[in-house]
Amino acid sequence: AGIGRWCLAVDGDCLLHPSCHQPKLWQRRRRIRWEPPMSRQYAGGMKRHQGMALVLVLWIVAALSIFATSLGKVVRQEASVVGVTRDMAAGRARGEAAIYQVLQQIALKPQEFSERRVEQVPWGGQIIEVEILPWSGLVNINAASPELLGSLFTRMGLGQGAALAQALVEFRQAGKGVVNSVAWEAPEDLLQIPGVTYGIYAQIRPFIVADTDGRTGINPKAAPAALLAALDGTGGAAFQESLSSPRYRLTARVVFDGGSVMVVRDADVIGGGSRGSLPWTLLSATQSWVGRI
DSSP states (O other): OOOOEEEEEETTEESSOTTOOOOOOSSOSOEEEEEOOOOHHHHHHHHHHHHHHHHHHHHHHHHHHHHHHHHHHHHHHHHHHHHHHHHHHHHHHHHHHHHHHHHHHHHHOGGGGSSOEEEEEEETTEEEEEEEEEGGGSEETTTOOHHHHHHHHHHTTOSSHHHHHHHHHHHHHHHTTSBTTBSOSSGGGGGGSTTOOHHHHHHHGGGEEOOSSOOOSBOTTTSOHHHHHHTTTOOGGGBOTTOOOSEEEEEEEEEETTEEEEEEEEEEEOSSOOTTSOSEEEEEEEEEEEEOO
């Protein structure tokens, strides 16, 4: 301590002390330089500064790692959403094409589609399943009996099903005759009834229609399996096999990697429509994505 040391430098590199940190010499010649002594205080301060710099560097590296991880997650989510949006557009086009093929068959031979059935439609290199449900197999909210409505609400796990069915019937009677002698033109109109929340409506939506034929029951041969299971134990008056309807609910399922697109169309098949027009009229159209995003 306090005593310097001699260094032998060649081309700026010390030959005697490998750990020597003196600046390199610019002149390429052999010479000896003097290394001044370093105090203990100065050496300790240097070590502390080096430690703080190391901690700061580690903090910066950790922050950058967290930022990179978060950014990667956001990019993956956005890419997934873009992929689902693309599949939704393609699925809607394919599903509609398959449904229109089935509607053409129904218009030609409606007697063959009086019951629920599933058609396998080849399209775009894949097989698309199209479920065909005549409206006669669905609950008509404009005329269904209180017993049928009560059973539907109760079996779907909705509390106070009988009271809710009675409120629906009373509201229906009060609004009857306003438009085309029926209370409602679409199932969405049930949301006008006090006590019918969107959660309740979403549960019963696949099983109801707003028809004008005045039928109070359903045709069990035309009904979906889930509805029959919900109405299991209901009185026989609710089931009438003779019921038929020219209206249909068609659901096409288009499968993709990671999920599928459900394309649903309600249609009134006129049969023998006017020249230059389609022999059916679309009453409603929805599509949804089922799978991971």
